[in-house]
Amino acid sequence: MAVNAEQYRSLIQELGPDVTLVAVSKTKPAEDIQALYELGQRDFGENYVQELTEKVPALPKDIRWHFIGHLQSNKVKYIVPFVHLIQGVDSLKLLKEIDKQSAKAGRVTDCLLQIHIATEETKFGLDGPELAALLVSDEFASMKHIRVRGLMGMASFSHDQELLKKEFTVIRELYKQHGSGWDTLSMGMSSDYRLAVQEGSTMVRVGSLLFGARTPVS
Ligand SMILES: *Cc1c(COP(=O)(O)O)cnc(C)c1O
Numbered sequence: 001m002a003v004n005a006e007q008y009r010s011l012i013q014e015l016g017p018d019v020t021l022v023a024v025s026k027t028k029p030a031e032d033i034q035a036l037y038e039l040g041q042r043d044f045g046e047n048y049v050q051e052l053t054e055k056v057p058a059l060p061k062d063i064r065w066h067f068i069g070h071l072q073s074n075k076v077k078y079i080v081p082f083v084h085l086i087q088g089v090d091s092l093k094l095l096k097e098i099d100k101q102s103a104k105a106g107r108v109t110d111c112l113l114q115i116h117i118a119t120e121e122t123k124f125g126l127d128g129p130e131l132a133a134l135l136v137s138d139e140f141a142s143m144k145h146i147r148v149r150g151l152m153g154m155a156s157f158s159h160d161q162e163l164l165k166k167e168f169t170v171i172r173e174l175y176k177q178h179g180s181g182w183d184t185l186s187m188g189m190s191s192d193y194r195l196a197v198q199e200g201s202t203m204v205r206v207g208s209l210l211f212g213a214r215t216p217v218s
Pocket of ligand 1: 026047068069188190191208209
């Protein structure tokens with residue numbers, strides 16, 4: 001079996017009731033997701049729209065699907081009908097499309113705004129001033145079919161604990177500064193979830209620690 005059950009149990013225990021574990025199942029087959037589901041896991045995260053929409057029909061209906069990747073506006077309509085939380089909303093334009101498609105689907109979609117904090121140029125997200133501007137905009141105020149629950153961030157791909165800590169702190173401070181009514185601060189992955197939780201994360205996104213290493217996708 002590709003799923004590490006022992007690792008899963010100890011991680012759940014370590015995180016405790018106040019931190020939500022999102023099991024990141026991108027590139028992994030439905031059988032692996034089913035195996036973790038049977039151990040009790042309900043929150044799963046995927047990065048690719050097509051992969052996600054192909055997996056959903058084959059798996060239990062009470063799975064809470066988190067979209068954690070970079071979402072293109074033209075793909076929003078495919079996931080809005082069922083998605084539990086869209087993490088990684090990185091522009092007002094995308095938020096507007098989620099609002100529009102959610103209105104069509106007759107629902108309110110929960111979202112996290114992604115903060116760009118890592119030193120890598122390749123990662124997406126808003127910086128502090130962009131976040132502040134979005135939150136006070138009239139357009140944001142007019143959207144009735146999205147609900148922002150908090151922030152999501154990805155730290156640098158680094159083992160430098162001081163750097164990671166600094167990055168998590170920046171996100172946490174933005175969360176505290178803007179987050180009246182927010183309840184979700186999503187930061188931390190397999191390699192840095194412990195530090196992220198120490199720095200205030202309420203949701204970690206863990207893949208390879210549970211499912212084993214991914215073979216790179218092109
Ligand atoms: C792949 C991915 C993860 C999980 O990464 P691991 O290192 O396998 O735990 C978490 N968050 C995002 C946004 C990802 O793309």
